[in-house]
Amino acid sequence: MSTQQRPRGTQDMIGEAAARFDHVIETFNRVRKLYGFGRVEVPVFEATAVFSRSLGETTDVVAKEMYCFEDRGGDPLTLRPEFTAGIARAYIENGWQQLSPLKVAAWGPLFRYERPQKGRFRQFHQLDAEVLGAGEPASDVEVIALAAQLLTELGVADRVVLQLNTLGDAETRGAWREALVAHFSAHLDVLSAESKERLAKNPLRILDSKAESDKALVADAPRIDAYMTAEAGAFFESVQKGLQASGVAFTRNTALVRGFDYYRHTAFEFVTEALGAQGTVIGGGRYDGLIGSMGGPETPAVGWAGGIERLAMLVGEPRATPVQVAVVAVGAAGEEAALRLLAGLRAKGVAAEQGWRGNLKKKMERAGKSGARIAVLIGEDEVAKGIVTLRDLGTGEQVLATMAEAVTAIRARLAGGGLKG
RNA sequence: GCGACCGUAGCUCAAUUGGUUAGAGCGCCGGUUUGUGGUACCGGAGGUUGCGGGUUCAAUCCCCGUCGGUCGCCCCA
Numbered sequence: 001m002s003t004q005q006r007p008r009g010t011q012d013m014i015g016e017a018a019a020r021f022d023h024v025i026e027t028f029n030r031v032r033k034l035y036g037f038g039r040v041e042v043p044v045f046e047a048t049a050v051f052s053r054s055l056g057e058t059t060d061v062v063a064k065e066m067y068c069f070e071d072r073g074g075d076p077l078t079l080r081p082e083f084t085a086g087i088a089r090a091y092i093e094n095g096w097q098q099l100s101p102l103k104v105a106a107w108g109p110l111f112r113y114e115r116p117q118k119g120r121f122r123q124f125h126q127l128d129a130e131v132l133g134a135g136e137p138a139s140d141v142e143v144i145a146l147a148a149q150l151l152t153e154l155g156v157a158d159r160v161v162l163q164l165n166t167l168g169d170a171e172t173r174g175a176w177r178e179a180l181v182a183h184f185s186a187h188l189d190v191l192s193a194e195s196k197e198r199l200a201k202n203p204l205r206i207l208d209s210k211a212e213s214d215k216a217l218v219a220d221a222p223r224i225d226a227y228m229t230a231e232a233g234a235f236f237e238s239v240q241k242g243l244q245a246s247g248v249a250f251t252r253n254t255a256l257v258r259g260f261d262y263y264r265h266t267a268f269e270f271v272t273e274a275l276g277a278q279g280t281v282i283g284g285g286r287y288d289g290l291i292g293s294m295g296g297p298e299t300p301a302v303g304w305a306g307g308i309e310r311l312a313m314l315v316g317e318p319r320a321t322p323v324q325v326a327v328v329a330v331g332a333a334g335e336e337a338a339l340r341l342l343a344g345l346r347a348k349g350v351a352a353e354q355g356w357r358g359n360l361k362k363k364m365e366r367a368g369k370s371g372a373r374i375a376v377l378i379g380e381d382e383v384a385k386g387i388v389t390l391r392d393l394g395t396g397e398q399v400l401a402t403m404a405e406a407v408t409a410i411r412a413r414l415a416g417g418g419l420k421g
Numbered sequence: 422g423c424g425a426c427c428g429u430a431g432c433u434c435a436a437u438u439g440g441u442u443a444g445a446g447c448g449c450c451g452g453u454u455u456g457u458g459g460u461a462c463c464g465g466a467g468g469u470u471g472c473g474g475g476u477u478c479a480a481u482c483c484c485c486g487u488c489g490g491u492c493g494c495c496c497c498a
Contacts, residue, residue, distance in 0.1 A: 005471095008489070060496050064422070082498090110498080115422080118491070119498080126498055194495065210494075259496095269498095280498060307498030330456055360456050368458035379456060393458070 009114070009122030011309075019321075020312040021125075025107055027153050028127045028306075032105040035146045037129055040104035042086040048076040054085040054294055055260065065112045079111035083128040083305055084287065085294075091132050092296035100133020100299070103142075107308065119278035119310045127282075127311075130303030132291070137235050140266045140286060140302050141242030147270060147282045147304055148248045156314040160272045160281060163253035164240070166265055167204075168224055168232040170289070173264065177203060179222040187217055204257035223254055235265055262289030266302065275310055282306035322371025324414055325352040326393070328363045330379025337378045337403065341388065344407045350414065368393060374410060 006012060013021060052062050067079040080086055083106055096102055106128045113122060129146055131139045144162070151157045167173050181203050184191060191199070192211035199206065207218055228236070243250055250268070258267050267285035275281070284304020291299035325345055329338035338354055345352040355366030360379075367375040377389040388406045390413065391398045401409040 005489075065496080112497080114496075116490080117493085121498095124498065197495085205496090277493065278498075283498060305498060310498060326458095328457085361454075361458075364456095364458040366458080375458080377457075381456080389457090391457075396458090398457085 009116035037103045037105040048078040067111045102132040125308040127306040135300030137238035145246045162250040164250040165256040166236040172232045175227040176224045202259045207255040264288040281310045323351040326367035326372035327354040333380040334378035
């Protein structure tokens with residue numbers, strides 16, 4: 001492995017792993033259309049400032065996790081570490097406020113220079129759904145319901161719980177934050193080293209500290225509910241009612257927070273126990289302050305991102321999607337007829353392939369492994385008589401069909417469940 | 422960036438206290454069957470034991486470094 005090795009934290013996938021990955025994306029694309037989310041395409045790299053300004057210069061992501069480079073013209077660029085900043089930039093740059101409320105979805109690779117672990121990679125992939133230009137709590141409900149249905153359709157809902165919290169409006173958040181700083185500052189002696197760090201940079205994060213020594217302090221910490229403005233309280237209430245009406249179960253987690261100041265109101269995470277420390281499979285919230293802080297019009301927005309690798313690890317064996325028909329040319333005599341038949345089948349939407357190599361036995365072996373339900377044999381005899389031999393690979397029974405009607409006969413049999421019929 | 426554990430055929434794993442030529446199952450290739458797959462039997466290919474250095478008569482095994490993975494911290498999907 002010393003010669004050519006993939007970069008740390010990247011992955012090569014084939015077979016089942018690739019199929020799981022693909023299954024997550026296909027399910028996402030299907031479900032997001034049910035909610036009227038169109039596709040948005042944004043670049044994989046952006047001017048570095050797009051991320052450093054939106055995420056904040058001092059955050060870990062910007063300070064030590066971004067893949068930054070200069071292109072040949074000397075422009076500072078960065079491989080995207082998240083979707084939201086690029087989408088927000090595009091919204092501002094292209095005047096998409098005219099289209100608001102804008103419901104968009106994306107998926108693709110993201111890059112973070114981190115220490116890899118299970119479910120954590122340097123090139124990883126996320127699903128993303130955003131509503132831009134809507135401040136109504138119903139839009140929060142909609143994006144969360146989309147995520148919930150995605151998890152249900154992936155068959156992982158029973159192993160994932162939705163944790164919900166609110167960060168309030170700017171006034172609420174500010175007052176709560178002040179109270180938290182005061183509370184933790186009064187107990188510096190027992191605060192863990194990590195949390196002292198957080199106190200300066202990101203005090204809300206102390207709430208989900210894993211340090212034993214912090215637990216008691218965190219339990220006593222002021223709760224946001226005591227600082228909630230009437231408006232913020234009503235908003236949160238409305239989101240919760242909406243989720244109930246939508247049939248989406250959730251639990252309140254008062255320690256669930258977002259570090260960036262532009263996050264307001266709703267914060268949520270879909271969490272599993274099955275992936276160790278990387279338990280969050282989908283995380284999101286409302287970020288009403290972001291687009292304004294990036295120099296755009298003040299624009300309310302809410303959205304989420306979900307880790308494709310993490311979801312792929314949770315889904316069961318994806319149902320295989322083998323070809324339906326294996327065409328077997330027996331000797332040189334059948335080769336052209338086999339190609340004609342393959343073209344005819346595929347044109348009619350029947351998944352079909354042929355094994356190119358080996359004698360009949362080998363080709364049949366390959367046909368069996370392909371998972372096809374029907375093998376079609378075409379050799380000298382068939383060509384001479386203008387027929388094909390259909391073999392049911394499940395039962396082994398064989399019938400003949402005319403070459404001219406082969407495609408319809410095969411389709412009928414695939415629909416009918418076998419050669420009989 | 423910090424701490425701990427791990428690294429043997431494509432995959433999952435063996436290999437006595439350091440001791441001949443590093444084995445097995447699955448998979449792959451070929452044959453038993455010159456127009457018939459899945460089960461069976463026979464055979465074959467495939468390893469610089471991640472890489473580099475050290476200790477030793479002798480290293481898959483002990484030591485150091487490095488690369489990669491895993492688990493946790495930070496942070497986060």
